Amino acid sequence: MQGHIRKRVHTTTKGSKTTNWYVVIDLPRDIDGKRHQKWHGGFRTRREAEAARAKIVHEFNTGTYVEPSTTTLTEWAHDQWLPTIRSRVKPSTFDSYRRNLDLHVLPRLGSRQLRQLTPSMLNRLYADLLADGHRKKEGGLSSKTVRYIHTIVHTALADAVDADLVGVNVAERAKPPRPRATAANEIVFWEPDELRVFLEAMMGHRLEAAWHVAAMTGMRRGEVLGLRWKDVDFDKARISVRRALVSVAYEIIISTPKNHQARVIDLDHGTVEQLAAHKLAQQQDRDEWGSEYRDQDLVFCRENGTPIHPQTFSQAFERLIAKTSLPRIRLHDLRHTHATIALKAGVPVKVISERLGHESPAFTLKQYAHVVPGMQAGAARLVASVVFDAEQLSDQ
Numbered sequence: 256m257q258g259h260i261r262k263r264v265h266t267t268t269k270g271s272k273t274t275n276w277y278v279v280i281d282l283p284r285d286i287d288g289k290r291h292q293k294w295h296g297g298f299r300t301r302r303e304a305e306a307a308r309a310k311i312v313h314e315f316n317t318g319t320y321v322e323p324s325t326t327t328l329t330e331w332a333h334d335q336w337l338p339t340i341r342s343r344v345k346p347s348t349f350d351s352y353r354r355n356l357d358l359h360v361l362p363r364l365g366s367r368q369l370r371q372l373t374p375s376m377l378n379r380l381y382a383d384l385l386a387d388g389h390r391k392k393e394g395g396l397s398s399k400t401v402r403y404i405h406t407i408v409h410t411a412l413a414d415a416v417d418a419d420l421v422g423v424n425v426a427e428r429a430k431p432p433r434p435r436a437t438a439a440n441e442i443v444f445w446e447p448d449e450l451r452v453f454l455e456a457m458m459g460h461r462l463e464a465a466w467h468v469a470a471m472t473g474m475r476r477g478e479v480l481g482l483r484w485k486d487v488d489f490d491k492a493r494i495s496v497r498r499a500l501v502s503v504a505y506e507i508i509i510s511t512p513k514n515h516q517a518r519v520i521d522l523d524h525g526t527v528e529q530l531a532a533h534k535l536a537q538q539q540d541r542d543e544w545g546s547e548y549r550d551q552d553l554v555f556c557r558e559n560g561t562p563i564h565p566q567t568f569s570q571a572f573e574r575l576i577a578k579t580s581l582p583r584i585r586l587h588d589l590r591h592t593h594a595t596i597a598l599k600a601g602v603p604v605k606v607i608s609e610r611l612g613h614e615s616p617a618f619t620l621k622q623y624a625h626v627v628p629g630m631q632a633g634a635a636r637l638v639a640s641v642v643f644d645a646e647q648l649s650d651q
Contacts, residue, residue: 451583
């Protein structure tokens with residue numbers, strides 16, 4: 256298939272004439288043998304039309320040709336792509352995709368037809384976002400954020416290729432910024448005696464058991480708030496982490512754990528007792544509220560049984576810490592505290608990784624590398640004692 260060039264002369268309303276050049280492609284005949292053509296244009300010169308013809312013929316012969324579509328990036332993203340991926344990703348991920356498109360991509364490129372997008376347009380977008388893309392203050396976005404935006408655009412355009420709206424994904428040839436080499440974020444945690452002081456200070460608090468479970472299991476905030484009584488096995492002293500409550504645009508959404516995988520966490524005797532006492536206290540709330548109690552089987556909830564908002568949970572923790580002399584940490588740092596204490600206690604990394612719900616033990620080691628030097632010192636002493644004790648025994 257070669258295609259051919261056609262010239263057309265148009266007469267304007269004022270009587271003047273203009274010449275446009277078109278590329279005409281013969282498409283396969285339909286089932287009735289009817290001939291079909293697709294016109295591309297118009298181009299201002301024959302040279303432009305010839306260049307376009309060569310490109311179109313190449314796409315046709317390599318199987319990447321798609322019929323021209325006038326669908327814009329906004330039309331594709333809002334009307335087709337986002338609705339279809341809503342069921343494929345977590346609610347928080349979907350909200351992140353939508354917000355980044357609406358804030359950073361569509362205001363700049365949304366009116367462009369998908370087939371008009373080029374790698375240079377995307378590169379210009381990324382440069383602009385790095386320079387002055389921040390919405391709430393002067394300056395640009397971080398290279399990490401811009402690379403994430405590139406990932407969203409790449410995914411959206413890849414699906415547009417699958418939908419036969421464009422022949423190629425131009426994001427494949429775009430050049431997002433490289434991640435900057437930065438020092439790893441310092442992990443903040445409490446020492447065992449500090450955690451003990453905190454747990455003793457929380458005795459009698461309505462959410463005492465919630466803080467205790469978070470500290471002694473390393474569960475994420477949303478996992479603690481999403482825990483149900485049906486997930487607690489008192490006989491075997493374990494809980495099953497099957498879901499999480501997360502905040503998306505401040506709305507509480509039921510989601511799966513971060514890695515989409517359920518896991519089982521064994522409990523110590525003290526945590527089991529905490530949960531048992533909490534269950535009795537919750538029954539008192541249920542009795543007081545009567546028919547107005549909204550039972551959702553939540554282990555940790557408001558007095559009337561409704562879910563606790565994740566941000567409210569974190570704010571309550573921060574207010575409690577402010578009343579003590581303990582070092583200020585975030586609620587999420589209870590998770591770091593659990594992992595760090597476990598590592599120092601010699602718990603195998605694989606076990607810690609399973610309790611935390613990490614993707615792999617390697618990730619756990621990377622995350623808590625600050626603990627490894629102390630552990631290595633102990634290992635060095637142990638190896639030396641074995642070597643030199645053996646030498647002394649042989650000399651006797």
